[in-house]
Amino acid sequence: MSDTRLAVAKTYKLYIGGKFPRSESGRSYPVNDTRGRFLANVAHASRKDVRDAVVAARKAFPGWSGATAYNRGQVLFRVAEVMEGRREQFVADVRAAEGVQQRRAETLVDAAIDRWVYYAGWTDKLSAVLGAANPVAGPYFSFTVPEPTGVVGVFAPQKSSLLGLVSVLAPVLATGCTAVVVTSADRPLPAVTLAEVLATSDVPGGVVNLLTGRAEELAPWLASHADVNALDLTGVEPSARGELARTAADTVKRLVRVPDQEPDWIATPGLERLRPYLEDKTVWHPMGV
């Protein structure tokens, strides 16, 4: 018997509705590290996978948006816990995907875990910070509360495979929205590992749907989809964003303003990625004597 072990060749799948299906199209594509060495095959999502993911996200929306903010915070914190347990795997994934040194990869993974904790803390503070008791000239008690807008289509950054992904995904979940995420095309493996973390943490199936594939192929379908309420075009070429924004305007989607160049995701974010996913609901209540 030979001493050399045959490595298990991997073909990863999509993450839709809490399950790991193959792409409806049956396609997959090889993923290499930054030096061109083969890492694994991943599913190549098609427009019908986008369709299925939106259906799953819509189905999960009432449950997730209806959960208490406290509960959502607990669930997001739990994601950080599970990620912490798989820290070594994430570091290896990020090193292979981004071609960075061990120390840098550790920094990025730690920042990604901390970002979940950061947004976990925001869930039950949003209504206090973004809501208001409005001063009105009349015998009314008027107050405004922020409510999640619905299903959000997210194109994750192409370069920052994990920290960038978490930085665009976690705020969607913190507001109570559900997400359909198209991952980085050339660096999807940390996202695949994150899908495994999400599936084994407390995030309900369908709240996050991760599609590995080409943003330029899937973006028109997600932008025109009438059942998507908001769009984050971070991972789309800046030159293509204008046309997609116009398409998205047909169904009045919320559009996240994103810089042309990918930012350094290490910096602690503020409210800018939470606000676009929230709709203000204002209630006027007559005050008796």
Next chain:
Amino acid sequence: MPQAALSGLDEARRDESSLRRFLNGLPGVDQVGVEQRAAGLATRSIKKASKLWALDTAISMVDLTTLEGADTVGTVRSLCAKARRPDPERPETPQVAAVCVYPDLVATAVEALAGTGIGVASVATAFPSGRSNLDVKLADTKLAVESGATEVDMVIDRGAFLSGRYGAVFDEITAVKQACGDAHLKVILETGELVTYDNVRKASWLALLAGADFIKTSTGKVQPAATLPVTHVMLQAVRDWYTATGELRGVKPAGGIRSAKDAIRYLVAVNEVAGEEWLTPKLFRFGASSLLNDLLLQRRTQLDGHYSGPDYVTVN
């Protein structure tokens, strides 16, 4: 179907023992075969113009149904409004075939659908269990017909059928058929309770012999409800009935058909098993409530070129 069995249709109607002889003489259903054929046909791809045609045809075959204890005059009226104009933004969308309600709400539906050509179907005969005596079942049917129902959906006595009292089931169907007068009679076999495909075939022939205009799979209150293989067996029965007698009888799968994709699979089965002449609301219906919205959404997707969402159709 062997010719010998078909030539004995009149003979089968003569008395209970000859009926039993006829039904027991029906060839058994090849379970593996029918399931494989149903699954094989379900993979057929229907795209573009054919898909649009199939969606419109399916919409025109829907028996828009509400059979809830909580039904009110208001819910029936709003359902009728939806039946008349399924997609208000697209007035060219075909109307549904009929609205299906409980007998006491028939009058409301008739009034709301006056002049539209949309049928009013009513369930009757102690729906959904069918557990009552014949007088009560006939009174139930009479209430529906006198209120103006154009179609009556009756349930068979599954207890009698399963214990082999075919004559009792036969007599009940003929009695209800008589009480229906001009109204079309759909006979619900409740295939989920019949257990085997052989029983489905027997019950189909029993209902056809007794004068059913339609044979319908289920009440929608029992799981499993309509399935493709069961519908295959029933489509075979109406096709063989046509070969033997020259009479066209219809099939109505009901319950559990929720997506446009499923509906199109049924249409493929109709075309392949029974034949093209069955692709009309006169001979094939879908008993459904949530199916209509999915058909409308898919129709919009085809016409608009982008995916639509449930916010764009009326709620049931």
